Amino acid sequence: MTPALLVLLVAAAHVAIFGHLGPDALPAYRLWTHVAMKLLATAGCLWAAASLRRGDYMRRFWVPLGASYLLLTLAEDPVTSALGRGSAPAAVMLGVLFLASGNLLSVYATAVLARSYSQAGLGFERSWSGKLSWALAAVFATGVVGFGLQREVLRALAGGGPDAWASALSYLCDAVTFVLLVPVLRFSLRLGASRLGWPWWTYALATVSWLLYDAIEPLPDLAVGLSISVPSEAFRTMGTLLAGLAGLYAAELVRRARAERQAAAPAT
């Protein structure tokens, strides 16, 4: 079974269970599956980083992305409560700190990935279509996160506390990440179905999943009675697991190249 198929099956099974659980079991199931998935994403990214050599440019992408998922894991309730040693304000502050730094690291990682093509000396030629795609992505990102960002900023200004500011920051980080998807997708198109194309396309799909997660958030306010909990969980699951899968593909690329070199080396 391929890793991609496994991810799809796990995601489908998780979403099916999520949709069928009652209100008593759902909160605990949701919490621990979120922790498990974020840890899987962390492991995938850090595995990719470990497969590269010290000084390799792409480590600057995989290490912060893995650290970002680790921090987002630490931002979950049971972890912050344990680290806060029972103090509610300390737990909230830790949650805010982990959430904010996790989101900022994720933006940094995507910026590193977005720059890699020009860093390699293969920069795209400046064109009107390129500028237009940046502008459209900025407008689109604003539209996607605008609702949540406005809500959280208003909540923060009304005295919602540091967690409201951290939540607003996470929407802002999502918007920047969506804009950075422009160069990532442009380069993915040039990579096609090549070996490097697999981790790039998978990471791009992870980001698109998070984009859809944010995009459907305002729907219940637009259509009263509409529940988005299941599709929301599906997009969140795909966003998290695909980030880990991208790391797995990147590590596999190195493993395969190493095996090829060993096979080509003359026997001693």
Place this chain on the structure above:
Amino acid sequence: MPGPSAIKERVQDAIAPYLGRKTAESAVRISAATWLKVDPDALTLEHLPRLREGLAPMLKTLLGAEVAATVLARIDEEARR
């Protein structure tokens, strides 16, 4: 001995499985123009060492040192075949 355009094709063939055909073409074109000041179609076996020198940082940035070394070994193998 392979003809000039054959060298370009062979180097691109070695890179393409890793970076795709389009990026392979760009990498060879940019490397030939920057490091050798020649058209990619005019590449010969004598150009190969300098061409590799130009391609190495690109490959290392995108693929990492270990995979880049494998691709460079494939380039040598393909070009001299």
